[in-house]
Amino acid sequence: MGEWRRSHYSGQLSSENQDEEVTIAGWVHEIRDLGGVMFLVVRDREGEIQITLPDSKVSDNLSQKASNLNKESVVMVRGIVKEDERAPGGFEIIPEQIKVLSQAKTPLPFEVSGNVNTDLSTRLNSRFLDLRRSEIASIFKVRNTVLTKVREFLETDGFIEINTPKMVATATEGGTDLFPISYFEREAFLNQSPQLFKQMMMSSGLDKVYEIGPIFRAEEHDTHRHLNESISIDIESAFADHNDVMEILEEMIAYIIEGVKKECKKELKEIDSKVEEPELPLKRLRYEEAIEIANQKDIDVLWGEDLSTPAEKAIGEEIGDYYFIVDWPSEIKPFYAQPKDENSDLSKAFDLMHPEFEISSGAQRVHNIELLKERMIQQGLDPNDFDFYLDAFEYGMPPHAGWGLGAERLIMAITSQSNIREVILFPRDRKRLIP
């Protein structure tokens, strides 16, 4: 590379650069030799640019160098920009010098520039190469925008970003399986959720906190919408009830989608995403109404049961947009979900649903320590295992509410991907631990 530095990304060239000397850097996307003229297409993060080598205008030496290149090799090209309507994009570069920084081995694990489809599994084995396809890179550019918008929205709303431990001594709330790890002489676990820690922060006076971090689930699920390691977007707000945080959630979703539509036009087009901003306020469907819809569609759900996958799909089809399910039975929601004042069989818990899957769940939390202990016992947990958590409720705990949102689920919805593994760089699922 020497003293050479990239002067422009391919997408930055315009008629203002006519006859200018530029230096571009990227991967050899295509090589086409027509005899008297050769075309190299160099690809970088922002697009592609054609390098044209007419025998009459470039040295034999340079032509020889270009023809020896393999696809996907890394090169820097210094040359003169020429506007030419025959070139894709309207511009091309007549090279003066080409530096081959890394010759790619052949054959490639799969084609980057061709039209042959490749199985997801094969692609994931060589994810670095997969990301060289712009439609794949687009998904991750959208992902970046989603996470940026989350921070923008929550920061503007006065939330403080926190980080809580991922190595913990006990199960957060029972139910799910944890990955055991070795912590010096003790057994420990990878945390399934920041739930208990963010609730403890409600006792701290920070009032409104959020965390974007990994969660780990040792469940043996193996589906298109489950991961064993994923990113959770969690908030917790003091002096708030479930309705308050549902409003935050729906407004945040709308803000994210609006932002993505504005800032990722090119990427959305590339991945053919039909994302639409939801109409607010989102429908609040009572649990009871939800099972009625399922039952009407001949999917049996009994009161007190969680909604099965076919039930979720049937209801989502009926609603057709994001929606909340509220008034869940207390017994199928975690111990920390606050029962409703007028009927304790129901809870102040909610799920946010995309027509095809759940993307978030939350609740107003129990802040009364006696009730909290009672509910732990009801759900088969021993309050003594949770002293570190319960202590925070002993010395002044305000009413509070919050939710956890699966980042990949949301990104999957926004990018119209049918497999969650498409929206995470290196998925961890039942079968895959490498790479």
Added chain:
RNA sequence: GCCCGAGUAGUGUAGUGGCCGAUCAUGUAGCCCUGUCGAGGCUACGACCCGGGUUCAAAUCCCGGCUCGGGCGCCA
């Protein structure tokens, strides 16, 4: 974890007892070609997941294993 399906060149596929010394596309290599843009033309290269079994004969049928996919369950 359960049920179902599938494993054929680097990639994606056709072939479901003999017609297969295995199809097509892409790729790779070489040659021709001065404006390609899914470039084109010609030539060559490259594969039946592994192990057992049935049969005169197995890519094809059976059994086991491994891997992958779909559905479900499980799942703050």
